Amino acid sequence: MSIGDLLDIHPSELKFPFELRKQSSCSMQLTNKTDQYIAFKVKTTNPKKYCVRPNTGIVLPGSSCNVTVTMQAQKEAPPDMQCKDKFLLQGVVAPNGTSNKDIAPELFNKEDGKVIEEFKLRVVYVPANPPSPVPEGSEEGSSPRASVTEDGNHTTSLPDAVTRLLEDPKEKHSSSEAWSMLSKLTEEKASAIQQNQKLRQELELMRKETSKGHGGFSVLFVALAGLLVMELTRAMVINKMARVVDVGVVVDPRWTVEEPQSQLHPSLFYHHDWWTDHGGAANPVLSIYKPPNRIRSL
Template structure:
């Protein structure tokens, strides 16, 4: 901070974040702590390299003025990042009520009995700051990664639901169920009849053993027909 002369200057050095092939800007604030209108003018040793806005102006009493200096993109870095460029800020007391339009180059000429305050500022290059870190947490406190995982889970659940809906239905129609029930009943009846015939056959065999007799041809034929009928019913079911 410079508090000498008519204007207080903050800061006293122009610090530019330096990065090849990129423009860089910095600013300074001019503070008028007097009760006078103060006109200022900014000069530089390398006018093609820098752009100053505003390069001339009027600072009202007890007020401030911001000046922005932009450095054009540089193709090469200077040795040891040292810059020899300089800026000169000139200030002079102006008439009361003067405006920027009233400023002329002659106002800053040094003449006997006229005070022209001058302040030199040097240029400093500083390394460009690293990119700002990515915030891992969202406003609701959940990270994008967890949100992605949750979305993936929902997608899998949706896909599973669609796959299930596309599977062929395993339910059978009422007609098919009725046919199966009927065939099952016929099968059970045939099995019971077969068991009953076997019991009667065993009983007849026992009686034959007791009486040493034999079966009639009619009985044998009847048993054969019943066996064939039972076999047909079982195969059909």
């Protein structure tokens, strides 16, 4: 509280709950300590940022008056949440019977013998109301959203991860792009499987015919065998890629990427490469992820 001879001001500083792109308000109370009419006027160092109602008025003898200050919505937060804006409240004795419409700017001119009381109020930003705490444990009947592995790492169930990706309004467009890519990969996978089955049948037939004719292998047989190996490898790649895309976003936790080699959507990247497991086998991997997280493991 700021205490003067004419007025008491409460509080002594203006505290605004700060939240980006939302306006906020606070109020202060002016109390007339005298048996005279007291006129007041409120000024600020940043008039475009604040709205004061009323910014001038009369406080009757022994009564109080509330002043509301509204801060316009801010697009960015100041460094360290420190605000340099200040307010100045002036109070002066007015003739008895003075009304709000009778207040003139000249009333606050500093002249010899006139007492003008001044209060300087600083602006303080305080955090907006924090969200309600989340109770520990899940509700009965609800599916678990997370679990803890034996090594202490937290893992999230795949359906929930996909649900979060699809329910995010900002990711609806990018997720549709991902599902489109998934559909294409699934079709390629089915086509590759059919080709593999056909090649297996032809290879088996050639093997039987070759074994009946002579013990060696023909050039055609070797060529078909090589083609089969290539198609099997391609099917493995597509199978891995489709499996990974199907869950939304993930790669093997042992494989990381600093920068994507290609971009599917401005907010969704994909990248495919190979990682080698403990047995020395090369495994193809496709990752789909969002910046700035880079890669998430579910």
